[in-house]
Amino acid sequence: MNWFAFAVLLWVFAGLDVGFRETFQLGHLAIAPAFTPLLAVFIALWAPSAHAAGACLLIGLVADVTRVTPTESGYAVTVVGAYALGYLAACTLVLNFRSILLRRNPLTFVALAVVFMAITEVVEFMFLRVRSRYDELVLLGVGVDLAQRGGSVVLTGLLAIVIGPILTFIAPIVGLDLSHGTRWW
Amino acid sequence: MARRRPTPQALITFASAACLTMVLLPSRYSGWLSVFRDPVLALVAPVSGPASAVASMARKGEDRRPAIEPDELRRQRDFYRAEYERALARIQTLEAQVTALQSGVAPLQDYETLLLDAPRIGSDLEGGAILVRQGKRAGVVPDQTVATARQAPQHLVGIVTEAQTAISTVLLANDPRVRVGQHRYIGALVLPEGEVTPEAFAMAARCDLTAAGDGTYVSEEIAANSGVEVGNIVHLSDDNWPVSAQMLVLGHVRQVTPLENPLWVTVVVEPDFDLSRVRHVVLRTSRYGGEEATP
Numbered sequence: 001m002n003w004f005a006f007a008v009l010l011w012v013f014a015g016l017d018v019g020f021r022e023t024f025q026l027g028h029l030a031i032a033p034a035f036t037p038l039l040a041v042f043i044a045l046w047a048p049s050a051h052a053a054g055a056c057l058l059i060g061l062v063a064d065v066t067r068v069t070p071t072e073s074g075y076a077v078t079v080v081g082a083y084a085l086g087y088l089a090a091c092t093l094v095l096n097f098r099s100i101l102l103r104r105n106p107l108t109f110v111a112l113a114v115v116f117m118a119i120t121e122v123v124e125f126m127f128l129r130v131r132s133r134y135d136e137l138v139l140l141g142v143g144v145d146l147a148q149r150g151g152s153v154v155l156t157g158l159l160a161i162v163i164g165p166i167l168t169f170i171a172p173i174v175g176l177d178l179s180h181g182t183r184w185w
Numbered sequence: 186m187a188r189r190r191p192t193p194q195a196l197i198t199f200a201s202a203a204c205l206t207m208v209l210l211p212s213r214y215s216g217w218l219s220v221f222r223d224p225v226l227a228l229v230a231p232v233s234g235p236a237s238a239v240a241s242m243a244r245k246g247e248d249r250r251p252a253i254e255p256d257e258l259r260r261q262r263d264f265y266r267a268e269y270e271r272a273l274a275r276i277q278t279l280e281a282q283v284t285a286l287q288s289g290v291a292p293l294q295d296y297e298t299l300l301l302d303a304p305r306i307g308s309d310l311e312g313g314a315i316l317v318r319q320g321k322r323a324g325v326v327p328d329q330t331v332a333t334a335r336q337a338p339q340h341l342v343g344i345v346t347e348a349q350t351a352i353s354t355v356l357l358a359n360d361p362r363v364r365v366g367q368h369r370y371i372g373a374l375v376l377p378e379g380e381v382t383p384e385a386f387a388m389a390a391r392c393d394l395t396a397a398g399d400g401t402y403v404s405e406e407i408a409a410n411s412g413v414e415v416g417n418i419v420h421l422s423d424d425n426w427p428v429s430a431q432m433l434v435l436g437h438v439r440q441v442t443p444l445e446n447p448l449w450v451t452v453v454v455e456p457d458f459d460l461s462r463v464r465h466v467v468l469r470t471s472r473y474g475g476e477e478a479t480p
Contacts, residue, residue, distance in 0.1 A: 014225075015232020018307030018316065023240040028400040028461065030310040050193035057200055065222045066229070068312045068347055068354050070362040071212060074328045076312065076346035076354050078219040081208030088201060127208045135211045138362040144398070148311075 001051045002175035006043070009174065013039045014062050024155060031151035033159035036063050037117040040087050041160070042167045044094035045103050045112065046176040053091055060087030060120070069128065072136040079128065079137075086123030090116040104178065106164050113160035114153055121149040223349030226306070226316060230352075233307040234318075238464070241305070246462030249437070249455065250337065251378075251416075298429045299324050301468040302335065306352070308461065313360030314343070315461065319468055320351040326470055327353075328365070331430040334458065335465035341421055341433040342460050345468065353468070357460045358435070361396045365425045370395050371402070372423030373435055373454070375413050388412075391422070394435065394454060400461075402435060404452040406444060413441055419454045429469035 013035040025032040036059050043055045063083040068076035094112060102108050125145065132139050139145060171178050191199075207215055226233075253261075301324065303317035317332070319325055330345040332355045344365060347354040356363055363369065370393040377385065390411035394402035407413065417438040421430055440453040 011229060012232055015229040015307075016236055017233075018226070018229055018309075019233030019236030020240050021310060022237070022308045022461070023243050025244075025310060025461075028398075030313070032310050050197070053197050054193065054200075057197065057204075061204075062225060065219075065225045066307075067309050068219075068222075068314060070312065070314075070346060070356055070360075070364065072364055072367055074344070074346060074364045074366065076314065076327075076356065077212045077216060078222050078347075079208060080215065080218040080221070081204035081206075084204045085201060085208065088197070088204075131209060131211075137212075138364060140361065 001043075001047045001055070002173070005174045006055060009039055009170075010036070010059060010062060013059075014066060017063070018066050024159075026151060026155075029151065030148045031155065033155035034063075034117065034152060035159070035163070037087075037090075037120060037156055038113055038160055038163045038167070040091065041094065041109065041113050041116045042164075042171075043174075043176075044091040044116070045098055045101075045109070046171065046178060049095050052095060053088060056087040056091035057084050060084030063087070063120075070138045072138055077137070079131070082124040082127040083120060085127070086120035089123055090119035093119065106161070109164040109167075110157055110160045113164075114157040117153045117156045118150075121153060125149060219347065219349070222347075223320070223352060226349070226352045230306050230318065233316075234304070237305055237307050241462060241464045244462060246459030248336075248458045250457040251437075297472060299468075299470040299472060301325065301470070303332070303353070303466050303468050305464055305466065309354065312354070312356070313362055314346065314354045314356045315463070315466075317353050317355055317466055317468070318351065320353050321348045322350050324470055324472075325353050325468055326472075329427045329429075329472075330468050330470040331427060331433070332463075332466040332468050333433060334460075334463045335467050336463075337434070337457060338467055339434050340457055341430060341435055342463050342466055344426075344430070355466065359396045359400050359402060359456060359460055361398045363396060365423075368423075368425050370405070370423075371421060371426070371435070373402075373404075374420045374422040374432075375411075375417045375438065375452070376420065377414070378416060378418055392452060394419070397453070400456065400459070401439065402454040404454070406449040406451060409443070409448055409450045413438060413450070413452055415439065415441060427469075428471040 016035040021032045040056045040059045044052045060083040064080045069079055070076050301319045303319035305315050306318050307316040325348040327345050327348050332342040334340050334342050341358050343355040343357040345353045346356045373392050373394050375390045390413050392404040392407045394404050397403045415438050419435045420432045421435055436454045436456040439455040442451045
């Protein structure tokens, strides 16, 4: 894997997450598709295992530091590690199953994007809930929080329909060999 | 003898253990980790800034302020200019009195407000916040700096909850997680639109608002005879909030809901525009006169 090309892609996807996600936001709710999980899914599907795990951990860390959580004292804190572990967990799942998947089928990417993001959101949700038991984090109600995360997962799946072919097109630049994947038909 | 290099598996295991430790550490021990936020956000800003501009163009926030005719605007301008001049004259008189009484030593320090223009560079949807390009270097202080919209400099957008060197996080005032001085309620003053006389100001209804979660504020029960009507303008008036936030506009009364007990009503206040879509903000920081910005 070409790590420089990966860094550039991560830079672009993180920038889109911070600046462009809001275009697709539903009303006042924090429901919007995310870009970085799509990059993580693609890397997890095609990169060598160790590279994929390291890259997903890195993507998760970037996702962590671009977000803050409000606290009772009025300040916001950066919770580092929650998304990183979520991305790593989701990546592990993809790595375990990718040999039996029709990797070149566009629908596989879409379905994996949904599963991948769902896992990252559940892991992050659990860590924040655990930490809020003894820390001063201010979180939304469980129902609202889960509903918003669920909505974002679905929208990310829709975004994957558009982003998947683009990532497939630029895969050679990232040094990923897509020729050994099971053919989609 | 050659040193053994750690395997990728060992590195990932170590990194995972480090992440697990960091995520479970309470904020007082892990707060320093936010130092990584500034360089990362500064690095992605060349992408997120233009992307945010495109997003703002694609989805402009609705401006709900009532359209005002030029004649009405002229009348209001003349009224406030006269009021301003009267206030200035009174200040001069009082200053002269103080100087005479205190032999030139001012008994109280006056606050001044530092104003900073800050373009938006992105948002944190889950955190209910927007990111703006001004930080500690320019004098932004978390919990003491509030943001107003550049298109409406008197309209509150939110409060800065985190300031890095060059980037700040503004938690939107209508987010249910807003806490100022550990209080979730925002003290407010409800005034009729148009000319405000000192008598009307003194008699204005007060209420405590809380974010409803749908972009509006909802009040606690207030007296039905307090005179609050749909269309009234609502100002922030709460000692827990910084001085620079006092009397900023929160929005207009959209709905007055009667309760079972006819003596009480609740009020729904809607901001004049979509706070999450503000493109440029003005950051207002209260500080003592003559105080230098934190380097």
